[in-house]
Amino acid sequence: MDIIGITETKLSNTQSKYTMNNNKHYKSWWTGDGKIGGVGIAIKFGLDKHIANIIRIMGRIISMDLKFKGSTTIRIINIYVQCNEKDKDKREKLLNELLKLIKEADQRKFHLVIMGDFNADMERYIAKNKLAIRGKYRILQMLLDKGLYDTQKVTCTDNLHHT
Numbered sequence: 001m002d003i004i005g006i007t008e009t010k011l012s013n014t015q016s017k018y019t020m021n022n023n024k025h026y027k028s029w030w031t032g033d034g035k036i037g038g039v040g041i042a043i044k045f046g047l048d049k050h051i052a053n054i055i056r057i058m059g060r061i062i063s064m065d066l067k068f069k070g071s072t073t074i075r076i077i078n079i080y081v082q083c084n085e086k087d088k089d090k091r092e093k094l095l096n097e098l099l100k101l102i103k104e105a106d107q108r109k110f111h112l113v114i115m116g117d118f119n120a121d122m123e124r125y126i127a128k129n130k131l132a133i134r135g136k137y138r139i140l141q142m143l144l145d146k147g148l149y150d151t152q153k154v155t156c157t158d159n160l161h162h163t
Contacts, residue, residue, distance in 0.1 A: 009038030033059035
């Protein structure tokens with residue numbers, strides 16, 4: 001694997017500074033709040049020379065922009081979305097931040113990859129046959145509205161397995 005997204009690390013920002021520092025194959029970036037969030041991205045050495053920007057938001061989003069020859073830029077976003085219904089306001093704020101990153105990538109003509117733990121089941125959402133403008137399925141509707149799709153579903157020839 002060239003790029004790995006890791007979620008629910010529960011690392012504090014201090015701990016994250018020392019995570020995977022001595023790895024021989026990957027360079028990594030992390031963010032967290034030390035309680036229940038925390039995300040990271042690890043990228044193989046060699047690809048790391050293309051990193052132009054790292055953005056950390058709320059201990060639950062990490063975004064990496066990779067610039068390649070010509071004008072090709074890829075934005076990779078790793079997100080860990082709250083599943084707890086007590087955190088509805090935090091989840092909405094987090095999804096608004098994600099939407100800003102997506103819009104910026106769209107405006108700047110970046111290619112976009114979003115990965116992570118959305119804490120929402122796409123098959124269950126589609127079966128409901130309702131638009132989600134709030135709540136745990138809002139992230140799925142946002143991604144569908146932006147024309148993004150589940151690459152595992154597209155590329156997997158067997159039954160999908162939840163991780």
